């Protein structure tokens with residue numbers, strides 16, 4: 108079965124003003140209607156090179172409690188490596204279809220790895236204006252190179268190098284967040300399964316869209332992950348929901364955007380928020396983003412950390428094996 112890619116729909120609709128009906132969102136979701144245009148509070152930005160470690164830690168903890176999202180600068184991932192990561196990803200998506208299809212997610216696969224386009228229509232039967240590529244990058248025992256592009260040839264080397272950096276930065280942030288809960292530095296890392304936790308790379312490819320006022324890239328969601336570390340290209344599009352409004356995230360070159368996902372919300376028994384976010388698309392330019400999701404292993408059971416539970420602080424969430432949590436969330440089955 109041939110799957111229709113949004114990239115091809117985009118190419119064939121370039122000279123029209125129209126997009127297929129299934130991409131047109133209801134008025135409750137259309138970005139032109141629902142984006143807040145008044146003055147907005149900026150997403151917190153944390154400079155990790157600040158020698159005042161306590162103030163860095165306070166800023167990370169406060170942002171995670173109040174927003175569930177923040178940007179980090181001077182984070183230790185070389186800007187040049189981020190540029191190479193973006194270059195190899197862009198090169199892959201600009202290859203002819205047949206080359207991309209060679210790493211496509213098999214139609215009958217249960218796992219998400221591979222080049223793909225969301226087939227399942229969402230609430231109200233609407234489609235998302237985005238194609239993607241998923242592949243695990245860490246630990247080495249989970250890596251399946253058959254889903255990594257062979258072209259460009261540097262793709263593998265760059266992604267392997269990026270994996271080491273993203274792991275280091277994630278562990279630093281988890282350490283700060285653990286201490287922010289009054290726990291040992293290792294608590295959240297262990298809560299996500301320690302060395303068995305998996306780093307899933309995703310590339311989102313949002314081609315130009317003739318009607319960015321009506322369509323959405325990724326619709327509103329919170330991430331399934333523990334945390335997500337994302338680098339976007341220079342085309343704006345990430346929107347965050349806060350205080351009842353949708354507003355645009357500022358693009359800061361070389362910054363890494365950190366999302367608190369569902370698993371840290373649950374481990375922290377609600378202290379840290381999982382940010383609700385979505386993406387818009389651009390009329391003329393291709394937006395791309397590279398989130399890495401730090402996720403528990405499928406069998407890992409995640410629930411509020413026992414140290415945080417007492418008579419005064421009863422558990423707010425039920426423990427679930429990550430595979431069951433994911434299944435229930437994706438199929439919109441009850442959770443708590």
Ligand SMILES: O=C(O)CCC(=O)C(=O)O
Pocket residue numbers: 309311325330337339344345384385386395396398
């Ligand atoms: O493209 C972005 O900035 C966000 C993408 C996203 O939220 C996701 O893939 O989960």
Ligand SMILES: [Fe+2]
Pocket residue numbers: 328329330384
């Ligand atoms: Fe997301």
